[in-house]
Structures are given as C-alpha cells and as structure tokens.
Amino acid sequence: MTILIRLLTTTCIALLLTMGSGYFAPADAASKKLKQQSDNASATWSKTFTTFNNYRAAVIATSDGGYLMTGSKGENARDNGSSLWAMKTDSRGAKIWEKNFSPHKSSPHHGYAAIETPDGYLVTGTKNLSALHGWSTWNELWVIKLSKNGTTLWEKSYGCQWGANTSAGEGRSILQTDDGGLIIAGFGSAGGATTAWLVRLDRNGIRQWEKFLGPADNGGGVSPVSLATAADGHFYAGFTTPDEHAVMxxxxxxxxxxxxxxxxxxxxxxxxxxxxxxxxxxxxxxxxEGDGLLAKFDANGSLGWHKTFGKNRQGKSAGLSAVTETKDNGFIATGGISMGKAILWIVRTDSRGNVIWNKEMTDKRLSTGYAIVQASDGGYVVCGRDDKGIAVWLLKLDATGAIGK
Known part of the structure; x- marks a missing residue:
C-alpha cells in the first residue's frame, strides 16, 4: 500500500509539472514578448536620410506608432533643384515608403508641414513654377493628399488671389477643420508686398475663402506662418512682422x-x-532678444507667462523652432544655438516654463531642430537637418533627453 501511494504521488506530481509546463510556459513567453515590446518602444535611436538641398524638415507622429516626415530632396549637392519630399517610417525610424514630387526638376520645391487624416495624410509646401511663368521666382501653395501607403489621391496648387490678380503664394502650416476641410497658412504676394495668407479648402481641395493678416517677414523663405486648433471651429495663427515682432x-x-x-x-x-x-x-x-522664447496664452489671448532661455551666452544666440505639450502638461521644445554655426538644442520645462532639463547635442553635425513630438513611451522624437543641409536626421530620445550609445 505504501508503495502504491508513493507511485500515485509521484505520478500526480509529474502530471502537475507537465500541466504546469503547458500552462505556464505561454505566460512566460507572453511576458517576455511584452518586455521585448516595451524595450523596443523605449529604445533610443538615430536615423539619417540623405536629401541634399534641405533647409527645413518637419515630423508628425502617426496613429500606427510611426512617423511621417516632409521637407525637400535634391538629386545631388550641386543641384539647385529639389523635390517636395515625404517619408513614412515605423516606430524605430525605419523607412516604410518615400515619395518625391517634382513637376520641374530644375526648380526648388519644398514640403513644410503635414497632418494625418482618417484616410491618409496631407502635406503642404511650395511648388516653384518659375520655369513655367518665366519669372525669377514664382511659387504656389501646394497641397498633396496621400493614402496611408503613400499613394497620391490628389494634389493641387494655389496662387494668391489679390483683387483681380493672381500672384505667388507659399504654404507653411496646415490643420483640418471639423467638417473635414483644411485651413492652410503661408505667405502671399499682395500689392507687391509679402503678407501672411490664409486659405480655406473643402475636403476635396476646392478653395472656399482666403484672408490676409498683414505684412510678414518670410525670413528669406524659411520663416513660418503657424496654425493651432482652438475650440468651436476657431483657430490660432501667428507670424513675424517685417519690423521683427511676433503677432498672434x-x-x-x-x-x-x-x-x-x-x-x-x-x-x-x-x-x-x-x-x-x-x-x-x-x-x-x-x-x-537673441534668446529662445516660450510664451503661454489662454483662449482669450491673455499672456499667462513668458520665459527666455539661453541667456548670458557670449557670442551665442538661440532660438526655438518648435514646441509641443507633454503628457504631464509640461512642454518640450527644440531649436538651435548659434556658435558660428547652429547646434541642436532641446529644452524640457514644466507647465510654467521652469526648466527641467536643457540639452545641447555634442554631435556638432546636428544643426537646428525644426519639429519635435512626444513618443508613446514618454520619450521624444526630434527632426532637423545636418550642418551642411545635405541630410535630414530623426532622433529618438528617452524621457530625460538622452540618445544612448
């Protein structure tokens, strides 16, 4: 009897262990998979894409966890022409697809901003038609609608309608309206002067109206006219005036x-x-005044606070190109510090603009940062260009601003 009991006990233990290996191993595998996914999401990385002739680039986070960049791309460093360039990446910055749009290859075309829509993406920028018009410079605001896989659904360009005349125009910023239409901000030529220009389009790209906000400084073609969404279909717009004042x-x-x-x-x-x-x-x-500047406004236009960064820098100047609110209601901003040439600069603040950390990238090849977004793991992805304008880089930083090894 004792021997029988021992045999039954041994058999039961073996059976339980066998069952355990069958039931618990998948849980262990799932845990390992989840840990690997977490490690992958929080990893830091850097990517460089050769583009030539790219003096500004932008990035947005997409709903699939990846990113969409836009800018311009030339064929080589000696070529003055460039295409409007768009590239979709996965969550680690690996290219999924790349598109180039160039109706006249000898002319410079640029992408400045992009948004995601339920059925794809919209990119806005500048189409250069100088070769067609015979003028030294003739740009039109350009909008391209892409599917999720990068297929062109439609593309349209728009001149600035000033009275009975059509003049040059450029796109700089884009947002989608509640009815699926678009508002695009940029520069237009009005009465021979450069002005901040707004264009309202329906969902198919048909122009609904346009507005002129006043004289603007386009900074030699690189300054923005920026848009931000407000409540109830309202929106914010801002730009720099010719006498160097920011207006909103x-x-x-x-x-x-x-x-x-x-x-x-x-x-x-x-x-x-x-x-x-x-x-x-x-x-x-x-x-x-030569420093980086953040300023917080409420919906009524009241200034809550304003802070400058980069003071007491002998022989240096600083500026911030982009900012976004973080998940904890603080802010992350990027730009550049000029020390003969610009280097990448990133500032993390709390909700009142108090500095949490401040990074100047030691790799001097990294010039000004032009766009920054927060990643799903709490880190940040910043987009900019190298110091020679030959390449666009995309950096994934952790929550402390570290890039890793």
Missing amino acids: FKLDPAGNIVWKRQLDQYQRSSLGTLSATNDGGFIFAGGG
Missing part, C-alpha cells in the same frame, strides 16, 4: 479676426511655432 491671432471658422496680440515685452521677437494646449489656449515658441 484668434480667428473664427470663417476666418474673421476675434483678437490680435503682439509680444511687446521684447524689442525684437520672432515666431517659431504655435501649438495648441489642453486648456484651449496655445504655447508660443520662437526667439526674443
């Missing part, structure tokens, strides 16, 4: 001005970008 507007869905604000706290100020915040207002990034 709130507009209703028809493009009528609700209010206008100017940063009078600084003798000289310039706009980098506006970004909507969770409280219905927006955060401003740019420059003031």
